Amino acid sequence: MSTIAHAEKPLAIDRSAAGLRAYATSLIPTLKARAKETARLGRLPAETIADLEAGGLLSMTTPRKYGGEPVSVRTFLEVVAELGRADASVAWVTALTNVSTWSAATFLGEQGAAEVFGDGPKARVVGVLSPRKAVVKKVEGGYLIEEGLWGFNSGVYHANWDLLGIPIVDAAGNVIDQGVALIPTSQVKILDDWNVIGISGSGSSSVSVSNVFVPESRVSSVSRAIGGDYPSRHLAQEPLYSVACMPMLAIILVFPALGLGVGALEAFLEGLPRRGIQYTWYTKQAEAPVTHLMVGEASAKIEAARAILEKHADAMDACARAGQYMEFRDRARVRRDVGFAEKLIWEAVDMLATASGGSLAAVGNPFNRLWQDARIASLHGIVCPATNFETYGRILCGMEPGTPFI
Incomplete structure (x- = not known):
């Protein structure tokens, strides 16, 4: 059991978008300190679940009718990405728990929803x-x-x-x-x-x-x-439960990776002053043009991925607020760009790992975990770039997409 103290929690939970983001940010030092234990356990520690629950981060998609305060897709993105800066595993569980809760609320009729979200413990x-x-x-x-x-x-x-x-x-x-x-x-x-x-x-x-x-x-x-x-007609007044299905299920898988990419860049820059470049005259890696080029390109890839994800999150929210189900081609484009954003993030993290040199081989090197997490995050079938590019390309060429998951 962890001996690390819980993050300080406000007396009253601020469930606004800004409040949820701020709470997620406040957890970053604690989650980083618990990262080794989390990896060793193979699941989130009870303390981490308690911290997430205390700030409402595991119930961002619970319907208001059942005691929740559902957020927009954009806020969902921003909160999970903040957690990803600290620990991709925490961000992953937060993303998957919330999207599964959203699915339960959206896919069920009123009777089924009452069975899941009604009397008893809060549905997770x-x-x-x-x-x-x-x-x-x-x-x-x-x-x-x-x-x-x-x-x-x-x-x-x-x-x-x-x-x-x-x-x-x-x-x-x-x-x-x-x-x-x-x-x-x-x-x-x-x-x-x-x-x-x-x-x-x-x-x-x-x-x-x-x-x-x-x-x-x-x-x-x-x-x-x-x-x-959707059978969830009793939730028709809540925009979140009108968001297009596959775009929602797909895009949230890249939210943890986006935060991981930001965290990797932060970790690289934090360690940069302590490193030189072996077998060169550079005693300070931060002074080498090759470092500037790699950091510049990696940061561009991460920021491009964020821009892509934010654009689609905003479009998904806008369609839901207008009561319109996203058009087929737009849904396919979200899936294509989920793969592209994931590809950009992985390339950025791999580039920074390469710039870290031979020290990356050390088990105790913190960047090692970031690199491995980024690689595994990129392997999910729904975010696989090659599959998503092929699917969208087939559609552009006038063929059937080859998958119902759009």
Whole structure:
């Protein structure tokens, strides 16, 4: 258990956009100090969860009807990026918990939402859309998941609900749609198999279920959601729950990486005065033109990624406020640019790591963790640049996109 003190918390929580950003910034020193322990645990320490909860950072997408104060996509970006400056694992869990909570609120009708967000502990939802295995049977009143396995269930150690992808079948067992089921984590087995070199504190373990009944009220169609047909009509007055589905699910995956990129640049510049360049006349790396070039280019890549993400976050918010579902081509463009922003961030961090020289090989070098976290963050299937570029290119060339996830 950590002996590091909690961050100071205000007596009254400021839930404004500026207040949430300021609170996230206030946690940075504490989260940095806990980073090694977080990586060792393979999940966020209880103290970190308490700090995030105290500032409302794990409930930024909880509907107002159920006691939350939902934020804009832009504020979501800014808060998670601030956490990413300190520890990508903390930012990752915050992003995935909030987007899964958003999904639960958006994908369910009023009855299902009441079951998840109503009486009882505050809902903290995580999830995985694509199952590795899911054997489902249609039964009276709902569905029986006879057996199922899902990987990379980020934040599951700290959740009380799990949103898991399943095939929706008819009474004869024919698959008629792809959906999600909301299951209490008390009915989910965590397999404790998260043992990785990057973002290791996210606790993204695999999970399984066996013979779990899920009522109709807590099962929803992903296909309908992707097209903007949300069952959450009782939340129609809240713009956040009208944001386009795949743009939301995709863009939030780059929020932690953006903060990580900013943190990597800060860490590089902080250590710069102490370094020379071996086998040259430069006793101070900060005086070398090659350093200036690399820092200039890396900073440009990070700021370009931020501009791209902010532009799309603002567009998503604007469409939702206007009650318009984002057009198909615009949704595809978000997915393309999510890949491009991730590519820019990874290139920037890798460039700074290269400029760090042979010392990067040391296990104790803090930049080592940043580099590994950045690499792992860039490998998620939804942010893969090559896939996203190909998908958008197919659309521009008049072909089908090759994926329903747009």
